[in-house]
Amino acid sequence: MRTHRISARDVRSADVDIDTDADADLRDAADLLHQNGIAVPFLTCIAGAFMVVVMPNARTYVGWGLAAWFAALLLVAALRAIDLLSYGKRRLRPDWTGRSEVRRLGAGTIATGIIWAAFPVMFFHVLDIVERTTMAITLSALAGGSLSLLAAVPWLEIAFSACMLLPGTVMFALTPGGENTIIATGGLIYFGFVLSQTTVIHRGTTSAFRTSRANERLRAALTESLETLEERIKVRTADLEREVIERDRYGRELARYALRDSLTGLYNRNTLADQLRSEIEQARVAGAALAVFFLDLDKFKEVNDLLGHHSGDVVLQEVAVRLGAVVPPEAILARWGGDEFVFAQLLTDASALEIGERLRRAVGDPIVIGGETVVVGGTIGIALFPHHGRSADELIRAADMAMYAAKQDGRDRVRLYDPALADQVAKRHHLEHALRDAIASGALWLEYQPIVDVSSGHWTGIEALLRWHSATHGNVAPSDFSPIAERTGEINAIGRWVLERACTDAMTWPGSLDLPVSVNVSVAQIVAGTLLDDVRRALDASGLPPHRLHIEVTESLFAGDHEGTIPTLEALRALGIRIVLDDFGTGFSSLGYLRALPIDAIKIDKSFVNGIAGESRAIVEAIHTIAMTFNLAVIAEGVETAEEADALERLGITVLQGYLFARPLRLDSIATMLVGQVENRNEAPALQAPRSL
Secondary structure (H helix, E strand, O other), rough: OOOOOOOHHHHHHHHHHHOOOHHHHHHHHHHHHHHHHHHHHHHHHHHHHHHHOHHHHHHHHHHHHHHHHHHHHHHHHHHHHHHOOOOOHHHHHOOOOOOOHHHHHHHHHEEEEHHHHHHHHHHHHHHOHHHHHHHHHHHHHHHHHHHHHHHHOOOHHHHHHHHHHHHHHHHHHOOOOHHHHHHHHHHHHHHHHHHHHHHHHHHHHHHHHHHHHHHHHHHHHHHHHHEEEEEHHHHHHHHHHHHHHHHHHHHHHHHEEEEHOOOOOOOOOHHHHHHHHHHHHHHHHOOOOOEEEEEEEEEEEHHHHHHHHHHHHHHHHHHHHHHHOOOOOOEEEEEOOOOOEEEEEEEEOOOOHHHHHHHHHHHHHHEEEEEEEOOOOEEEEEEOOOOOOHHHHHHHHHHHHHHHHHHHOOOOOOOOOOOOOHHHHHHHHHHHHHHHHHHHHHHHEEEEEEEEOOOEEEEEEEEEEEEEEEOEEEOHHHHHHHHHHHHOOHHHHHHHHHHHHHHHHHHOOOOOOOEEEEEEOOOHHHHHHOOOHHHHHHHHHHHOHHHHEEEEEHHHHHOOOOHHHHHHHHHHHHHEEEEEEEEEEOOOOHHHHHHHHHOEEEEEEEHHHHOOOOOOHHHHHHHHHHHHHHHOOEEOOOOHHHHHHHHHHOOOEEEEEEEOOOOEHHHHHHHHHHHHHHHHHHOOOOEEOOOOO
16 A cells, blocks of 8 residues: 655745745734734723822822823823724735734834823923832833833834833933932843843744744644545545444444443443453452442433433433543443443552542533533542452442442542441431431421621521431531431421421510521522422411511532522512522632522621631632622621631621620520510611621
C-alpha cells in the first residue's frame, strides 16, 4: 500500500519568510490593539475620575477647567468605545489590511494622551506637593500599563508614553525645589525605561505573531495530509470491515442478549457475578489486591420525575459510555440495576481512591438531553479483596455499604469500606424501626428557641426545633434521624405533626406579643406537593394567623430543578406566611436564585457566625450587603458569645439567635420567659424586611 509522506518542501512552504510578512504583522497588531483597547475607555474614565476626586485644590481654584478637562476625556473615551464596537464589521471587509485600523486606534490613543498631557500643564500651578506626586504616580502608571497594550505598534506606545510623562516632567523640572527636581529626574529615567522596554516587547510580540502564523500554516498542511491518509485507509479497509461485520453480527447479537444489559451494553448482573468470581480467583493465585467499586447516581430520580424515563435512559447510556472510556479494557464493568453500576479491577500503580475519583469526575460532567442540561453526579463505595471480603457477594455488599455511607456524608464523593460501617448499617436499621415507633407512640416533642433583636432587647420570633429521645439510642440528633425519615417517607407525617404542634403551641403565647413561630420544612415535604394543604390544615386547626407562621427552607432545596418549588413558596406567601432561607452560604444559592425566589429573609449559618472574628467576617458582611440589596431581612444563628454578637451588631446585623440568649426550651419554660417579654413591652415588631424578624 502506498503511503503519503510529508516532504521537507511541504514544511518549508508552510514556514514562509517571517521576517518580511509586514502586512500580516499589521493585521495582527490591529487585532491585538482592538482586544486590548476594549477596556481602555473604561479604565481611562476611572483614572480621570480618580484625578478629579483626589485633587481638591484643582477643584477649588480652577473647577471649571477641571470639569472641562474631564468632559473632554469622557468624550474621547466615548468616541473610542463607539469606534471599537464597529471594529468587527470593518474587519470583515475584503480590502481590510489593518493599516487604517491602526491609524484609527492610534488617533484615539493619541487624543487621549494629549488630554492627559494637558492635565499637568493646566493644573500644576494650583496643586500642592501631595497632589503633584499623586498626579505623577497616576500618569506613570498609565504609561507603564500601556506597555503591554500598545507595544505591538511602537510609535504609538512611544507617543502615548511621551504624552503621559514628558509634560509633567517638564513642569516639575521648571518648578524650584529639591523634591520637584527628584521627581523630574525620575520621570526622565522612567521615560527612558519605557522606551527601552517598548523595543523589547515589540520584538517579542512580532515574533509571537509570526511564529503563530507559521504554526497555523504548518498545522493546516499536516491536517490535510492526515485527512488524505485517513481517507485512503478507509477506502482500503471498507470492504473487509463489511465482511467481518456481516459475519459476526448474528453471533454478537446472541452474546449481547445473554451477557449484556440491553440498555447500556455493559455486563448484566449475572455476568458480573461470573466474571468477578474468576477475577477473585486470579487475584488469590497471584496474591494481588482487587478493588470493587459500587457507583450509585445522585439525583437520578429527579431526572426521571422531571424529564421522563426516556431521559433517564439517555443518562444511563451516557454514564455507561463515560465509565467505559475511563476503565481499562481488561476491567469488569457492569450495570447492577436501576442507576447502580459495579466496576472491578486488579490494583497496580493507581490506588483505589484515585481510580474512584476518576470515575466520579467522569460521571459528574453535565449531560445535555434535548436542550436540557442535567448534572447527576455519582457516589462511589470501594471494597478491597481480600481485606473486606473473599467472595463476590461479600465484596459487592461491602462496597454498597461504603457507597451508602458516602451518601450520608453528602453524596458526590468516594469512600473506602470500613468494617465499622457494618455496625453503622445495623444501627441505621434499628433507628428506622425506633423512629416508626416514636411517631406512633408520640415520643417526639418540640423545643423552642427565641430570635432576639439586640438593638431593643425584644424577641422577634421563636423557632420550633424537633427533638427525639429514644429509649434504646438516647438523644438522637435531627441530623441523624431526618435523613432516615426522608428516605423511608416518614418525613411527611413528621412534618405535618410539627406544623400542627407548633401552630397550636404558638396560640398559647401572650397575644400582645404577636410573635411568629418558625418551622423548618424539608425538601421532601415540598417535593411531595402536600405542604400547602398541610399548612392550611395546621392554621385552620389551631387558629393561628398566617402572618405568625414562618417557614424555613434550606439551600439544598435549590440543588436540583424541583418542579413546583417556587409556585408552592409563592402560594404560602400569598397566605401571609413569611419564607426564610436557612443556612445561607453553605449550599447551592446564588444571586440568580435570590432574585427569583419568593423569600423574605435569610439566615446566616452558624459556621460563619462562629468564625466572624477571622476570615468569615468578610463573608458575613457580603451576605448582609446582598440581603440589603434584595430587601431581605437577615438573621444570624448560632450566636454563642458576646463577642460574636457585638461583631454582628457592628456590621448592622441585630436580629440574632443562639445559646447566648437561650438554649432550646420546652413549651412551659419558653412560656415563663415570655412573661418577662410582656412586662417589658406591649407589642413586638413583626418581620419588616430588611430590618428584623
